[in-house]
Every structure is written in C-alpha cells, then in structure tokens.
Amino acid sequence: MPKRWLTSMMARCEGMDLLIDCGEGTQIAMKEKGWSPKPIDIICFTHYHADHISGLPGLLLSMGNAEKTSPLILVGPKGLQKVVGALRVIAPELPFELKFYELSEDREQLKLGPYVIDAYRVNHNIPCYGYALSIPRKGEFNRFRAQELGIPLRFWNRLQHGQTMTDEETGVTYTPDMVMGEDRRGIKVVYCTDTRPVPVIAEYAADADLMICEGMYGEEDKEAKARGYKHMTMQESARLAAQAQPRELWFTHYSPSMVNPKQYMDEILKIFPRARAAKDGWSRDIGYEDRQQD
Amino acid sequence: MPKRWLTSMMARCEGMDLLIDCGEGTQIAMKEKGWSPKPIDIICFTHYHADHISGLPGLLLSMGNAEKTSPLILVGPKGLQKVVGALRVIAPELPFELKFYELSEDREQLKLGPYVIDAYRVNHNIPCYGYALSIPRKGEFNRFRAQELGIPLRFWNRLQHGQTMTDEETGVTYTPDMVMGEDRRGIKVVYCTDTRPVPVIAEYAADADLMICEGMYGEEDKEAKARGYKHMTMQESARLAAQAQPRELWFTHYSPSMVNPKQYMDEILKIFPRARAAKDGWSRDIGYEDRQQD
Numbered sequence: 001m002p003k004r005w006l007t008s009m010m011a012r013c014e015g016m017d018l019l020i021d022c023g024e025g026t027q028i029a030m031k032e033k034g035w036s037p038k039p040i041d042i043i044c045f046t047h048y049h050a051d052h053i054s055g056l057p058g059l060l061l062s063m064g065n066a067e068k069t070s071p072l073i074l075v076g077p078k079g080l081q082k083v084v085g086a087l088r089v090i091a092p093e094l095p096f097e098l099k100f101y102e103l104s105e106d107r108e109q110l111k112l113g114p115y116v117i118d119a120y121r122v123n124h125n126i127p128c129y130g131y132a133l134s135i136p137r138k139g140e141f142n143r144f145r146a147q148e149l150g151i152p153l154r155f156w157n158r159l160q161h162g163q164t165m166t167d168e169e170t171g172v173t174y175t176p177d178m179v180m181g182e183d184r185r186g187i188k189v190v191y192c193t194d195t196r197p198v199p200v201i202a203e204y205a206a207d208a209d210l211m212i213c214e215g216m217y218g219e220e221d222k223e224a225k226a227r228g229y230k231h232m233t234m235q236e237s238a239r240l241a242a243q244a245q246p247r248e249l250w251f252t253h254y255s256p257s258m259v260n261p262k263q264y265m266d267e268i269l270k271i272f273p274r275a276r277a278a279k280d281g282w283s284r285d286i287g288y289e290d291r292q293q294d
Numbered sequence: 295m296p297k298r299w300l301t302s303m304m305a306r307c308e309g310m311d312l313l314i315d316c317g318e319g320t321q322i323a324m325k326e327k328g329w330s331p332k333p334i335d336i337i338c339f340t341h342y343h344a345d346h347i348s349g350l351p352g353l354l355l356s357m358g359n360a361e362k363t364s365p366l367i368l369v370g371p372k373g374l375q376k377v378v379g380a381l382r383v384i385a386p387e388l389p390f391e392l393k394f395y396e397l398s399e400d401r402e403q404l405k406l407g408p409y410v411i412d413a414y415r416v417n418h419n420i421p422c423y424g425y426a427l428s429i430p431r432k433g434e435f436n437r438f439r440a441q442e443l444g445i446p447l448r449f450w451n452r453l454q455h456g457q458t459m460t461d462e463e464t465g466v467t468y469t470p471d472m473v474m475g476e477d478r479r480g481i482k483v484v485y486c487t488d489t490r491p492v493p494v495i496a497e498y499a500a501d502a503d504l505m506i507c508e509g510m511y512g513e514e515d516k517e518a519k520a521r522g523y524k525h526m527t528m529q530e531s532a533r534l535a536a537q538a539q540p541r542e543l544w545f546t547h548y549s550p551s552m553v554n555p556k557q558y559m560d561e562i563l564k565i566f567p568r569a570r571a572a573k574d575g576w577s578r579d580i581g582y583e584d585r586q587q588d
Contacts, residue, residue, distance in 0.1 A: 002326045024352040025319050032296045050351045052385040057344045058318040088379040090344040 005029040005280050006051045007253040009191050009212060010040075011133055014079070016113040018042040020131055020191050026055040027062050034280055038066035042112055043118070046194060047128035048083050056084065057091040064094045071097040074111060075119065078102050104127055107200075111213065122195035125230045130138040130192035131203040137160075137288055139181030142247055147177045186284050193253040197236040205244035207290035209286045213237040215251030215277070218264030234264055238271035250278035297324040299574050300345045301547040302505060303485050304334075305427055310407040312336040314425055314485050320349040321356050327575055332360035332370040336406055338413070339370030341422035341488060350378065351385040356387045365391040367406060369413065369422040371398050396415050397423055399565030401494075414498055419524045424486035431582055432456075433475030440473045440528035462483070481580050484540070487547040490521065491530040499538035503530040503580045512558030528558055531564035544572035 006023030010030065017040040019026075027037060037059055042085035044212045045053055063072070074080060081100045100262040103109060106121040118132040141160045151174050155165040159176050190205045193214040217223075221237045226233050234251055249272055254261050260279035268275050300317030303323065311321075311334040312352055321331060331353055339347055348525045356524050357366070368374060395404060400415040412426040435454045445468050449459040460467045484499045487508040501504045509528035511520055520527050535543040544567055549557050555571035562569050 002322055025322065028296055028319065048384055050355050054348070054385055055318060058348045061344050072364060083383050086383040089377050089380040090342055090347055124350045 001256055003280070004254075006055075007193055008052075009189075011115070011189065012037065012039070013114045013135060015039060016041045016115075018044065018046045018112075018115060018117075021046055021052040021193075022055040022059050023051045024054045027059045029280065033216050036066055037063045038068045038117065040068075040072065041070065042073045042075065042117075044117065044129075044234040045074070046130070046191075047077060047124060048124055049194070051125070052194070053083065053087070057087050060088070060091045060094055062115070063096070064110050068096050068246055069168065070097050073099045073101060075101045075110065075117065076103065077078050077129060078104055078269070079127075080188075084181065092156060095185065099286065102198045108141050109211075109241065118204060120200045122192060122201060123198045123230065124194045124196075128194050130187060130195065130201055130204065132190045132208070135187040137184045137186035142179050149174070150180060152204065185289055187288065194230070195232065196230055197232050199241050202243040206245050208244065208246040209248070210284060211241055211246035212248045212278070213240065213249060214253035214275065215261060215264075216253060216258075216260060218258060220267075234252065234261075234275075235271060238268050238275055241272040241275065250282065251275065252278050295522065295550055295575070298548075300552075301508075302346075303353040303483075304305075304329065305365050305409070305483065307408045307429060309333060310335045310409075312338065312406075312409060312411075312427065314338045315340055315346040315487075316353050317345045318348045320488055323574065330360055332362045334362075334366065335364065336367045336369065336411075337376065338408070338411065338423075338425050339368070340480040340485075341371060341418060341419070342373065342421055343488070345486070347377065351381050352522055354382070354388055357390070362390050365393050367393045367395060370397065371394045373396055373421075400480065405534060407425045412498060414494045414585045415496065416486060417492045417524065418488045418490075422488050424484065424489065424495055424498065425485045426482060426502070428535070429481040431478045431480035433477050436473050436475060443468075443472060447475065449575045451454045455515065463588060477581055480528055481582065483580070488524070489526065490524055491534050496534045496537040499534065499540050500539040502530070502538065503542070504578060505538060505540035506546055506572070507534065507543060508551050509553075509555060509558075510545035510547060511583065512552060512555060513562075528562050528569075529557075532562050535566040535569065541568065544576065545569065546572050 005025050008019060008023060011018040019040050022043060023265040030037060040063065051213065067082060074084060074255045080102045103119050108119045110117045114135055116134040117135055122128050123128050146156055152167060158165055162176050164173060164175045180239050188208040189210045190208045191199050191212045215233050215234035215237055217226055217233045220233065220235050223230055229284045230242050237251065251261060265275065267275055298373050299319050302313060302315040302317060302320045307314040313334050316337060324331060334357065368378060374396045397413050402412045402413045408429055410428040410430055413423045416422050416424050440450060446461060449468055451458055453468060453473050456470050458469045460465060482502040483504045484502045485506045486495050508526050509531055510525035511527045514527065517527050531545065532543065545555060559569065559571055
C-alpha cells in the first residue's frame with residue numbers, strides 16, 4: 001500500500017545480515033533505512049504467499065548489482081527450491097551461489113554465523129513457520145578458578161572459546177567447564193505472522209527481547225474472521241505475549257482495512273502492557289542486557 | 295528506489311484499462327494515483343527483465359482481491375505463458391481467466407476493445423517490443439450527402455457504425471463509404487524502453503500525441519555505455535523524436551545513477567523542443583484533437 005510496506009524483518013549482527021520474508025517493495029523499505037542488500041547472507045521465509053516472497057527476484061538482482069559474490073542461504077518450508085527456481089525465471093543470472101535449506105520437521109534448529117535460528121511450524125492455510133533468532137552468550141570466564149587450578153595462562157583464551165586443551169609437558173587435560181560460568185542470557189528476537197494462536201508461539205517467545213507478531217485485526221469481534229483466514233487478532237497475539245513475557249511486543253502485518261492500528265492499543269495494553277503498534281521502518285538496537293545499546 | 299517507481303504506463307479508455315509493464319511496486323504507484331487494478335483488462339509486456347514484470351504476481355492477487363472476474367489478456371514476447379506460469383507459483387488461485395497472446399513476428403497488430411495495439415520488435419539484449427496504442431477515429435457522417443442520395447433515415451445510424459444496409463422494399467444497397475468522410479486523426483501513444491535507437495521506433499511514433507521513451511543516460515558521452523547495455527541516451531531518444539515529430543516526448547526509465555533528469559534538458563530541447571523529463575505519477579488526458587480535454 002502507499003506508505004505501508006509488506007511485513008518483513010532484518011537482523012544485522014557481526015556483518016552478517018539475515019532477512020525474514022521479502023514481499024513486493026521490501027528492498028525499497030530497506031533502502032529507505034539506508035541498508036544495503038549486499039551483506040544479506042540468509043533469507044528465511046515463513047511461507048510462500050506472494051506478500052512474503054514476491055520481492056525476491058528483484059532483491060536477488062539488486063544484490064547482484066551490489067556485487068555480492070558470497071553465497072546466499074535460503075531457508076523455508078518444503079518446496080523452497082521449486083518456488084525460488086520458478087521466480088528466478090526473471091532473475092536467471094546471479095554472481096553468487098544460492099544454497100537451500102528446506103524445513104520439513106515441526107521444529108528445526110540451524111546455526112549460521114552468529115545466529116541460532118529456530119524454525120517452528122505454526123497454523124496457517126499453507127505450511128508456515130515462525131522464527132526465533134538467538135544470539136547465545138557464553139558464561140563468564142572465571143580467572144580466579146583458572147589460577148586456583150593452575151591452568152597455564154597460554155590455554156586461557158582457547159578454553160574461553162570452548163576448546164579442550166592438553167598440556168603436553170604434564171599430560172593434564174583442561175576442559176572449558178572447569179573455568180566457564182553458566183551460559184548467560186543472550187539475545188532473542190521472535191517473528192511470527194500468518195497463523196492462528198498456537199502454544200508453540202508463546203513457547204519460543206518466552207523471555208525474548210522482542211516479539212514481533214501479527215496484529216491482523218484490532219476488533220475483538222473479528223476473531224471469527226481471523227479464524228477463517230488463519231490469522232490472529234491483536235488480542236490473540238497479546239494473550240500469547242502475556243504467557244511468554246517478552247520484554248516487548250510489536251504488532252505488524254495489519255489488515256489493509258486497518259487505518260490506524262494505534263486506536264486499539266488502550267485495550268491491548270490491559271492484556272499485555274509492553275505491546276506497541278509498530279510502523280514501517282521501526283528498528284531497535286539490542287545488546288546483551290548488561291551492555292544495552294538502546 | 296525510494297521515491298522512484300519502475301517504468302510502466304496505464305491507458306484508460308471506455309472503462310477498459312491497459313497496462314504496459316508491471317515491475318515491483320507498480321501496483322502501489324497505481325494506488326497512489328487513486329486507480330484500481332480491477333478494470334485492467336490487458337497487460338502488455340515489453341520484455342521479461344524483472345524490473346518490467348516482477349510486480350505481476352502481486353498485481354494479479356490484488357485484482358483478485360478487488361473481485362475482478364472478467365478475463366485478463368496478457369500480451370508479450372515469446373515465452374509469455376512460461377514466464378507467467380512460473381511467477382504464478384506464488385499466485386496460484388485467481389477468480390478470473392488469463393488469456394495469453396504471444397508475439398512472434400517483428401510487427402504484430404491486435405485490436406482489443408477500443409485499442410489498436412501495434413507491437414514492434416526493438417533491439418535489446420533479450421527479445422523486446424515497443425507498443426503503439428491507437429484509438430482510431432472514423433470520418434464524419436455527411437448528412438447532406440445521405441439526403442442527396444435519398445438514404446432512408448432508419449439506416450443512417452448503422453451506416454455510421456460501418457454496416458452495409460439493403461432496403462428490402464426497393465432492393466437498393468447502401469455502403470458506409472457513400473456517407474462517411476475520410477478517417478479522421480485519432481489518438482496515438484507510443485511506449486518504448488530498453489532498446490538501442492532503431493528506425494522502427496520513429497516510424498511508429500510518427501505524429502503520435504505522446505511518445506514515451508527511455509532516457510537511460512543524460513550525458514552524450516554515455517552512448518558507449520548505452521550501446522553496451524542496449525539502452526538509449528536522452529539524446530538518442532530525442533533524435534528519434536525529431537524524426538517522428540510526436541506532439542510531445544516524455545523521458546522515463548532513468549538510470550538509478552541519474553539523480554536529476556531535468557539537468558540535461560537544456561541540451562535535449564535543442565534536439566527536440568517538445569521533450570519533457572517525466573516524473574512518477576505523470577498522467578495526461580488526451581482527447582480527439584478538436585475536443586481536447588487537457
């Protein structure tokens with residue numbers, strides 16, 4: 001729509017960008033943010049309705065024009081390679097490789113670059129997945145414990161990076177768990193649209209920094225309609241958030257008939273007080289909780 | 295690009311809309327004009343590069359959502375059915391029929407509704423056509439001549455509409471040419487992008503009301519680049535217009551690197567004085583010359 005782009009999300013971490021969904025115009029929305037398509041290394045698709053994937057051929061060509069040469073990993077429900085292959089009829093030549101990861105189980109986990117990507121099947125009228133993106137964080141290195149155990153200084157760094165080290169002179173082996181504390185809270189963002197409210201959504205959103213969730217309709221009495229089209233009302237999303245307790249809930253994927261999503265927020269805040277009606281171009285820097293950048 | 299849509303053109307005549315090309319976002323540009331996709335009955339494609347067709351699946355779905363049920367005629371170079379079939383993987387169900395007209399000759403003419411559509415092959419790096427849209431206009435009915443010939447009044451209207459009539463009482467046959475003057479000047483709009491300058495462009499643009507033509511580059515010294523990518527500079531388009539003498543020339547299809555197309559116009563106007571650097575959303579009402587609406 002004029003002044004309202006289709007729903008998608010971009011994560012940027014350690015120079016490796018990850019996009020979820022790419023409808024018509026997503027690449028323009030990205031340019032409006034001042035973001036290049038070149039560093040995108042991963043694109044995840046929730047499902048293959050046109051509003052979530054029709055912008056792919058144009059984006060692929062723009063990535064080519066931006067001289068991307070590193071491989072692009074595509075993740076999505078079964079049929080990914082067939083759907084992308086069909087769309088590439090208008091983007092046949094690209095200067096980078098496409099790698100396909102097709103989801104087939106109800107829950108799958110991938111580790112790519114800094115991201116742990118959890119894909120979980122939701123309930124739409126065609127196969128559809130939600131995504132939880134996590135940046136895990138190791139425990140703290142305990143230097144006092146390392147000294148106490150007499151671990152040679154030259155092993156400390158590698159132990160911090162998860163390697164087991166053996167001192168060839170003494171034959172003694174040191175494992176990371178000897179010196180590393182419990183894993184600390186990392187970062188988690190969940191993204192979920194085009195579904196009925198199912199418990200798995202709340203499960204993956206538990207304690208997330210940011211839960212991005214559809215708010216297709218704002219009126220409670222549109223629940224029947226939402227049920228018919230397999231979408232969620234803002235109330236339904238908010239109730240999932242109330243269970244999951246993310247630090248913040250952003251609504252997106254509004255019905256074209258919804259002119260002002262904010263008008264429903266008074267009622268929504270009673271269900272979940274940290275809900276916000278997101279708008280085009282919203283972004284948020286999220287750091288580890290003891291070093292928040294935002 | 296932000297604030298610059300891809301090139302396309304819509305003609306609207308007698309409730310039957312005709313679109314030429316449909317890149318990513320064309321349907322939004324259309325909405326910004328306040329135009330519905332529902333009355334579109336014909337879409338012509340110049341060629342199958344993504345910037346000219348990637349918006350099709352989304353547009354088809356929007357036409358379906360607008361409850362279009364009448365057939366949609368698609369016109370384009372060979373491969374049309376294959377390309378559209380591939381793109382429909384993300385728009386499989388539509389409440390209207392698609393009809394395909396694949397161009398195979400260098401010049402082809404179709405008559406659809408009020409339009410005479412001339413498609414002519416141009417010179418790009420894949421098969422590409424320009425289009426001339428004409429609304430022909432019959433000659434004037436000569437009532438004095440009809441009276442002189444004693445043609446019964448009841449035949450006049452049908453003779454004006456091109457039918458031959460026979461008076462069953464007298465056995466006399468009347469033909470339209472007895473009472474109709476020479477065809478009058480109708481309306482002609484030509485649209486041509488993604489090509490080197492070839493004579494056929496000027497031929498079809500002769501005496502057009504409006505010639506819409508690519509102005510990929512504005513600097514004369516980019517002609518070598520234009521030659522390499524099989525595009526045209528503004529100068530080359532203007533020289534074609536100088537031959538064809540359309541009433542007006544509009545440039546479009548600017549290179550993304552061109553920030554301000556107007557800056558080249560002083561020089562261009564020396565080649566063809568009725569040239570204009572068109573911008574997003576430009577439209578023009580064109581009537582028969584003795585009843586101009588604009």
